[in-house]
Amino acid sequence: MTATLGLGTYRTPATSVVAAAERAVTTPVPWVDTAPNYCGARAHRLLAPVLQATPQLRVATKTGFLTPQTGREALAAGVITDPEANLGHSLNPSFVRWQIDRSLAELGRDRLDVVFVHNPERVREPGGLAQHLRGAFEALEVEAWAGRIGSYGVATWNGFSKGWFNVASLDRIATEAAGTPDHHLRTIQLPVSLIEDTPLHQALRGRGPITHAADRGWSVHASAPLHGGTLARLDGADTLANLIRPGASAAEACLASHPAPASPKSCCPPAMRHTGNPHLPRSTCRPCLPTPCGASSMYSPPPDPADERRMTTAHTQAAAALGATVSGPLVWGYQGRTLGRRADDRLNGACWLRLQSAPAGKEGNKHWEGQEIAARHFPTVRKPALHAIHDTTTDRYAYRAELTAFVDQPVLSPDGPVLNKELDLSDAWFKSIRSDLDTIAATPTDRIAVRQQWIDRAVPQFTGHPAPHISDLTCAHGDFHLANITATGTILDWEGFGLAPRGWDTALLYAYALNTPATADRIRDAFTDILETDAGRIALLIAAADLLQSASRGDHSELEGPLRDLVLNLNS
Structure with a gap:
């Protein structure tokens, strides 16, 4: 697969920032990565006019590092300690909130797409890194729920490689900070290049931070793809570039040989850093960027x-x-x-x-x-x-x-329709969903969600069962899964509603959850009066045929085994 190219501003000369940002706006995925301390602490203000003129340009910034001037101002504001000022780095929750206020003002935005905790491995204070990360994450969760940031992440140089933390420990700390597994930590950033290639080798073996982040549906941003410009300036770089991609420059060849690695289950391509040239290299990049609460980025843009x-x-x-x-x-x-x-x-x-x-x-x-x-x-x-x-x-x-x-609550399956994480769904949630499904089913309509002609063809082909003739039709949402339902029971995406076999929505809800046995059992228990009837078993069979058809086309293939088991159980 290919990667998404974004603009980084770490080593971009101050005189080139505006031109580079204006060029980035014209790329397929307008995206800029910056920080308060970049370009001599001027990056935010230099970017502000471009960001204000082009709201489609997405921005990630950071919190952590202090310039001497920022340190003096933060110390005067009472948001950092003297040791933090001397270190030039802080994860103090008060500082995190203070820095976000400044970043919003300097960038001229009322919302930041991503805020990274910047190189947290620099923390050397008593109490341990995990405690300091938890405090920073708690502050960032508050900012996310307030709508001032879309999500947050961890940007590190050697935190993963030196063992300061891993994806699982970050996930655990974020869960503790948010009080729920549905936290807003959704991105990691780490160096990946032809020199810093360990993450690539790990990912190809199904290990390491890229794979573990992708398994959780997080985005992975690869920084320093040119290793600070070193790769493009090596002796013989042009010759090597021609071997990788004939006619390409050294920078283009480095990026071309820098795939977007991910686990076989999911893929979150990196947003690569740029080295400062306002003329971005040619790219066939596709976007996969963090999404706001209530939205699920399950698919890619059109191929053309x-x-x-x-x-x-x-x-x-x-x-x-x-x-x-x-x-x-x-x-x-x-x-x-x-x-x-x-x-x-x-x-x-x-x-x-x-x-x-x-x-x-x-x-x-x-x-x-x-x-x-x-x-x-x-x-x-x-x-x-x-x-x-x-x-x-x-x-x-x-x-x-x-x-x-706008729905400010996240959907329960942010990675897509197939649920891959067990959920603790409350009785109140099921009561709300049951009430709405009863209302939907009782609503007269002449729209068709599931057609008999398709049932006649798909059920025998994908389950081996004879096609049932459906005479008991009721109105259904038609695409009822946990990527379309929030934690508060709000139901999204209504364009496909219509008549379907009785029990269709609950059958889909159950089938899409089969990879999480405890949650699937909870759903089946809650709707046993529907799913354990003859009509419910028919709806389950047709739902299995629907998803097995999708698996045959390469979608939701991880469900194929559980769906086959479901079909066998329906035979018994």
Whole structure:
């Protein structure tokens, strides 16, 4: 796979920062990595005009290091101690909050996409690194829930390689800080290059921080891909570059040989640092960036860069037409067919702007109108309110933009529909979901979510069972899994609702959770009056056929074994 190229500002000359940032805006994934101490503590202010003029440019900054001037100001503000000022580094929670205030003001943003704890291995105070990290993470969790940062991470030079911490210990500390496994620690940054290649070798063997982060659905940002520029300046670099990629410069060859490693289960490509040249190397990069709470970045952009540009342009135009200001990362839907992003609206406050596209003349299908019709059909069901719709058509494409209320709670399966982490779902959560499912099932509709013709074909092909004839149809959400449901029971993504076999939604919920046996058993127990009936067993069979069909196409293949077991159990 390929990697995502982003702009780093650590060694970028101050005179080149603005030009480099303006160039970064034109790349497929506008992304800049910075810190308060970069460019002689001027990086934030130099970037601010570009960031304010181009809200689609995403930004990651850091907290930890102190310049002498920042140290004096932080000491005067009472947010650090004398030893921290002398060290030039602090993880003090008060300093973390203070630094975020300054970063927001200096960058001219009301929200930072990612804040990294910067080289925490420098901590030498009594009490241990874990205690200091926990305090910093607690402060960052508060900032994330307040909406001032999208997520946080750990940026390290040798913390992983020297054994100061690992991904599992960071995950555990973040869980303790948040009081829940659904914390906002979602990114790590570490050096990866042709010199610092240990993380790559580990990942190829299914080990190390890249693999362990990817297994958790975290993003991995690779810093120093040119090893501080050293690789591009080596004697014979041009000759070596020509062997790697004929005609490429040394910098391009280094990046071309720098894949986005991940475990076989999931992949979170790195956002690579740039060495300071405002003319970014050519790249075939694809994005996979952190997402805001309530949004799940499960898919990649369209494979054709022209389609990606077309969608992002249409999304920006729709935001302008609706009078909304967009910010934060882009979140793509299946095969890049939809594009969502946080938006702020004068009347409705925090919102989510989702754009879908279809060839001109092919719009108006079930998915096109689903959100609009669901808003009328299910007024009492817990879902994001629909505030506005904007339709537009060009010679070749039609677009529909939907402005809905922003959901500030994370979904229960942020990595995608297949649940990969056991959950402790409360009785109150199940009661809320049960009530909403009963309301949905009782709602009359002529929309079709699951067709008999598909059942006749798919069930025998993928389960070996004869296809059941469905006479008991009820209204269903149609895509009911824990990537579409939040911890508070809010249900997302309504475009596919319609008639389906009775018990379809609960069957899907159960099938997608089969990789987490305890949670799956809890779901089955909660809906035993549905799933243990004849209709429920038929719904489970059809759900298994649906997901086995997906597995045959390369999606959700990790579920194939449990689904086969489910089909065998349905035989008994």
